[in-house]
Amino acid sequence: MAKCAICGKSTIFINKVSHSHRVTSKKQRPNLQKIKAVVNGEKKRIWVCTKCLKAGKVTKAI
Template sequence: MAKCAICGKETIFINKVSHSHRVSSKRQKPNLQKVRVVVNGEKKRIWVCTKCLKAGKVVKAG
């Protein structure tokens, strides 16, 4: 579950900063869903981020 098969979005590392400005590392993961889609006429299960799903970049297999 590393990255989106459509746009390539993956985990990023950011700095979490507290009120006293102490800095610690934090991971932000994309919202990935395992979806059955039609690719080249055949049905496959791939990881797709919700942004690509909402934008209609994939055709769900019904």
Template sequence: MARCAICGKTSIFINQVSHSHRVSSKKQKANLQKVKAVVNGEKKRIWVCTKCLKAGKVQKAI
């Protein structure tokens, strides 16, 4: 699960702040789903983020 095939979204590093305000680094992964989609007229399984799925940027294969 490296990146979204449509927009290129990938994981990022964020600061995780505790109650006592100690800061540590945390990896936040993108919400990627494996989807059967039509790409160049043929069905393929690709990783797509949920934002692209909601926006309708992917045509799902039936």
């Protein structure tokens, strides 16, 4: 997937540790939504994380 157009948040790799302490790598992806937003006065479809949407950092196009 892409990364957030506002904050740049993207996939991170973490270590998943089981009860027996076996370590495997795992991808943790942000909750990205493709929305129509106003960017530089024109409407565009961009990937935005839900944290930026809730904070009001994006103006949605109607």
